[in-house]
Amino acid sequence: MSRKHQERSRRPRRRRASTPRRQAVIVRARPASLPWVRLVIATCQVDYVGRLTAHLPPAKRLILVKADGSVSIHNDDRAYKPLNWMSPPCTLVEEPATESEPARWTVTGKDGGQLVITIEEIFHDSTHDLGVDPGLQKDGVEAHLQELLAEHPSVLGEGWTLVRREYPTAIGPVDLLLRDANGAAVAVEVKRRGEIDGVEQLTRYLELLNRDPLLAPVRGVFAAQEIKPQARVLANDRGIECVTLDYDALRGIPRDEMTLF
Amino acid sequence: MSRKHQERSRRPRRRRASTPRRQAVIVRARPASLPWVRLVIATCQVDYVGRLTAHLPPAKRLILVKADGSVSIHNDDRAYKPLNWMSPPCTLVEEPATESEPARWTVTGKDGGQLVITIEEIFHDSTHDLGVDPGLQKDGVEAHLQELLAEHPSVLGEGWTLVRREYPTAIGPVDLLLRDANGAAVAVEVKRRGEIDGVEQLTRYLELLNRDPLLAPVRGVFAAQEIKPQARVLANDRGIECVTLDYDALRGIPRDEMTLF
DNA sequence: CTCTGAATCTCGTGT
């Protein structure tokens, strides 16, 4: 079912004076019509020049070429991040080995960055059609937490009610704007993991909201599934309340009564 | 040179009442002694339950299994990030297909998260030894910028001199502490790309440093190869100077004279 | 070990 790698095009390459040259093979210039991956196991050296400079000494590795033009070089460890890569869109030019030089692949990115792969020995090379992917469905990210809190504002405080989600300000929307039992405004920043920059964000919003005489004084609540100690310290220092959330529990409880009427 | 996949161990699995059961094969429980990768092209469905919940409908994809125990599922696009994955350390249990059920791989992570891969058809399956990787050498990241600025403080201001790199404070080290031509202290935050959180970081340092009567008043400089407009606005608003850096130019100029004497 | 911050981050979304 897997098919052998097919060369897409072939063109002569300008001969440099007094240098034995090889023919170059452009493997991909634009996304192909059909999804495919090419798998190569080879002893290779890699040199990247682009946003930074990086060098990989020769070793046996996996080279993964995708239909979108991306190339990545993996060894056996790291979760999924390659040792080296080139993001699409990019062009791969293959130069076969000659008597004097090893094979060389040059991957050129849109921004001019280059990944040069010098291939000493190939152990495996196969290309596989994949078909279109239906895509990933996710559940349980920050947006869901925000939704759930909007449905259950009383989780944050007895008698609190929702004014609106994504309450707009000049510097961006506040995740939730509530009213507490006394009618005072409460700005809520929702995070999956609460860190310092989230507290900073909420601080900026509070500063702005408190300039609005119709809202001031505005309380701040930092709500997250997990709050880092430094973030908690900073929040407390600024009079911001911290609430840790239980996603499963939130999902389980019935919608606040008041939204039913 | 590539060898066929070798099963590492085999154990009987407890039979559930009135359910036809299959034998399970534990592929990896711990890092193997030799680096290798396993490449599988298969029609598969993937369900992840862990820090979030995710589902991939059946389609033909690449499954990449590494020696460190990680498993990742790729389709033909995205730079290098898999559609779904499990980070090491984790355990892969293979259950072969039976008459009534398709093959199923269950990957269990350290935190209890699970990735369940239901395999309908396998088109390719090979395992390859890789050998130990010598590792990646990088050049041109933030640390280098900081080094270069430490060597060339006059790039930031005429007559400025270095007090020290990584100047310690209660909330962490300031990238650079300098003295300007008048002997006033200057705190410098160095970034490759300057964004709002970098300005916030520097602001916190300045607040702290300015409490020190030996240093106050301390000027702030935000130095980066690229500064986002919003970050620049915020910095200006707080009296922090912005400097954009040219890495190549910095690398080219000779070390500041004063460090030569 | 945990925690912190950088990253060739990647990837989505909104303007």
Add this chain to the structure above:
DNA sequence: ACACGAGGTTCAGAG
């Protein structure tokens, strides 16, 4: 196209 924020971020280094 660019800017901004989230991420199952990943990754490396320091305490």
